[in-house]
Amino acid sequence: xxxxxxxxxxxxxxxxxxxxxxxxxxxxxxxxxxxxxxxxxxxxxxxxxxxxxxxxxxxxxxxxxxxxxxxxxxxxxxxxxxxxxxxxxxxxxxxxxxxxxxxxxxxxxxxxxxxxxxxxxxxxxxxxxxxxxxxxxxxxxxxxxxxxxxxxxxxxxxxxxxxxxxxxxxxxxxxxxxxxxxxxxxxxxxxxxxxxxxxxxxxxxxxxxxxxxxxxxxx
Numbered sequence: 460x461x462x463x464x465x466x467x468x469x470x471x472x473x474x475x476x477x478x479x480x481x482x483x484x485x486x487x488x489x490x491x492x493x494x495x496x497x498x499x500x501x502x503x504x505x506x507x508x509x510x511x512x513x514x515x516x517x518x519x520x521x522x523x524x525x526x527x528x529x530x531x532x533x534x535x536x537x538x539x540x541x542x543x544x545x546x547x548x549x550x551x552x553x554x555x556x557x558x559x560x561x562x563x564x565x566x567x568x569x570x571x572x573x574x575x576x577x578x579x580x581x582x583x584x585x586x587x588x589x590x591x592x593x594x595x596x597x598x599x600x601x602x603x604x605x606x607x608x609x610x611x612x613x614x615x616x617x618x619x620x621x622x623x624x625x626x627x628x629x630x631x632x633x634x635x636x637x638x639x640x641x642x643x644x645x646x647x648x649x650x651x652x653x654x655x656x657x658x659x660x661x662x663x664x665x666x667x668x669x670x671x672x673x674x675x676x677x678x
Contacts, residue, residue, distance in 0.1 A: 486521040490672025494541040496652065498664040504545065506554050511544030517670055529574045533581050535567040552597045561620065562591040567628055579632040585646050587624035624648040624666060644670045
């Protein structure tokens with residue numbers, strides 16, 4: 460799956476370069492992402508609906524294609540291992556603290572961006588690809604282990620992670636110099652965190668992220 464995703468990203472990058480080879484810019488971006496879950500059915504995921512936000516590193520590439528001096532299009536891809544804290548009650552042990560981990564490739568394929576002096580405002584669609592996942596559980600002896608079955612497959616009866624997410628994103632960036640900028644982004648997903656093939660109505664728990672990152676211009 461990772462090879463297919465890498466191939467898709469490579470094709471997109473080649474198309475972008477071919478269309479605007481003499482005008483585009485490429486930035487390497489890295490920062491911190493705050494990972495959150497929201498929705499009115501959090502208690503179905505975590506005991507009492509208790510969810511602790513997680514903080515993880517995010518890294519990626521951002522291509523900017525200027526159309527005019529104050530307007531352009533951004534195409535971005537990031538990788539982020541996301542973590543959130545949960546409280547589980549699986550019957551084997553009293554309620555205990557757990558972590559849900561996912562490896563997510565975040566794509567922002569086409570975001571219109573507006574410039575004013577050193578400020579840039581952009582917004583657009585979001586596509587998340589969940590490349591892996593695991594949840595901490597306790598065995599009957601009380602030892603924590605990583606349960607990878609939550610990643611599941613379409614053949615699973617239910618309760619496994621959705622393999623993709625769709626949503627919207629908005630970002631604000633400030634140019635520090637000709638090579639550096641700092642940016643703040645908020646992303647809201649609209650696809651339920653987990654999927655149950657046996658149920659028509661999916662659990663209403665959704666992912667959202669707030670990211671603070673620094674970008675370095677490669678060219």
